[in-house]
Amino acid sequence: MSLPAIPSSIDLSDLRLDEARALLGSDDATFAAMDAEADPRAYLQKVIDGLVDLSLKDPLTGLSNRRYFNAELEAEIDRVARSGEAALLLMLDIDHFKSVNDTYGHAAGDQVLQAVAKALQSCVRPMDTLARYGGEEFAVVLPSCQPAFGEVVAERIRRTIESTAIQISPSVDLRVTISIGGAFALQWIRSTTLLWTDRADQQLYIAKSGGRNRLCLETQPESTVSAEEKSLLFGHLSASDPAWIELTSGAAMGSTAQR
Numbered sequence: 001m002s003l004p005a006i007p008s009s010i011d012l013s014d015l016r017l018d019e020a021r022a023l024l025g026s027d028d029a030t031f032a033a034m035d036a037e038a039d040p041r042a043y044l045q046k047v048i049d050g051l052v053d054l055s056l057k058d059p060l061t062g063l064s065n066r067r068y069f070n071a072e073l074e075a076e077i078d079r080v081a082r083s084g085e086a087a088l089l090l091m092l093d094i095d096h097f098k099s100v101n102d103t104y105g106h107a108a109g110d111q112v113l114q115a116v117a118k119a120l121q122s123c124v125r126p127m128d129t130l131a132r133y134g135g136e137e138f139a140v141v142l143p144s145c146q147p148a149f150g151e152v153v154a155e156r157i158r159r160t161i162e163s164t165a166i167q168i169s170p171s172v173d174l175r176v177t178i179s180i181g182g183a184f185a186l187q188w189i190r191s192t193t194l195l196w197t198d199r200a201d202q203q204l205y206i207a208k209s210g211g212r213n214r215l216c217l218e219t220q221p222e223s224t225v226s227a228e229e230k231s232l233l234f235g236h237l238s239a240s241d242p243a244w245i246e247l248t249s250g251a252a253m254g255s256t257a258q259r
């Protein structure tokens with residue numbers, strides 16, 4: 001098999017199917033017989049890494065893509081249903097982005113998307129998942145996020161974007177704003193990614209129609225688990241047990257809505 005020159009990074013659009021099939025079909029003896037300089041194993045590994053990246057990341061911004069984000073959201077729903085911890089989903093949409101494209105061109109629009117993605121990354125914790133959700137819309141899920149903290153983070157994001165100068169040419173710096181809608185996970189209840197994102201999207205809609213460059217967070221929904229259900233779930237704990245005190249306190253069940 002003749003191997004292509006081994007590039008330092010793989011552009012998957014250059015990969016020919018017969019080459020990929022030959023590499024995948026190679027056994028150890030074939031690899032051993034190949035020119036050591038060409039290092040087909042490294043090439044194959046780069047192809048695999050490239051395919052994994054492609055399936056999980058948005059190529060323009062390098063953020064997680066929607067597919068990966070939805071899987072993370074699903075996992076967070078599961079975690080919240082089991083632990084009752086607070087978790088916040090934020091949907092973020094650049095304001096009047098069409099006019100950036102219309103005025104400065106699509107390439108400049110792409111630069112703005114990349115700059116916004118970078119700025120957003122600087123505002124979130126490593127444990128948060130940030131994604132390009134589509135077009136000019138981003139999403140972030142924040143595990144272990146109490147309402148007061150969520151509001152602070154969302155406001156920090158809004159201000160960071162507003163104050164970021166984006167250089168699209170040597171003489172043009174742009175500034176854009178972002179609208180943010182947020183919704184907390186339903187604690188102790190297994191919801192769906194669709195219902196959760198719908199609730200956050202409704203808040204985003206309110207932020208947009210309220211004038212843009214603002215955030216709207218849904219108040220944390222009351223837990224629908226009654227005191228009786230709680231005692232069935234955690235009845236094995238005594239009332240003086242610290243775990244019971246934590247579980248039945250407002251902080252654990254998120255019964256108060258803070259804005």
Ligand SMILES: Nc1nc2c(ncn2[C@@H]2O[C@H](COP(=O)(O)OP(=O)(O)OP(=O)(O)O)[C@@H](O)[C@H]2O)c(=O)[nH]1
Pocket residue numbers: 060093094095096097098099101105106107108109110113134135136208212
């Ligand atoms: N440059 C660039 N533009 C994109 C990309 N994806 C979507 N868009 C553009 O994003 C724009 C979205 O426009 P609208 O949905 O009208 O929203 P908007 O102008 O931001 O207005 P509001 O959201 O209501 O504030 C459209 O012009 C799309 O072409 C992309 O990958 N690159």
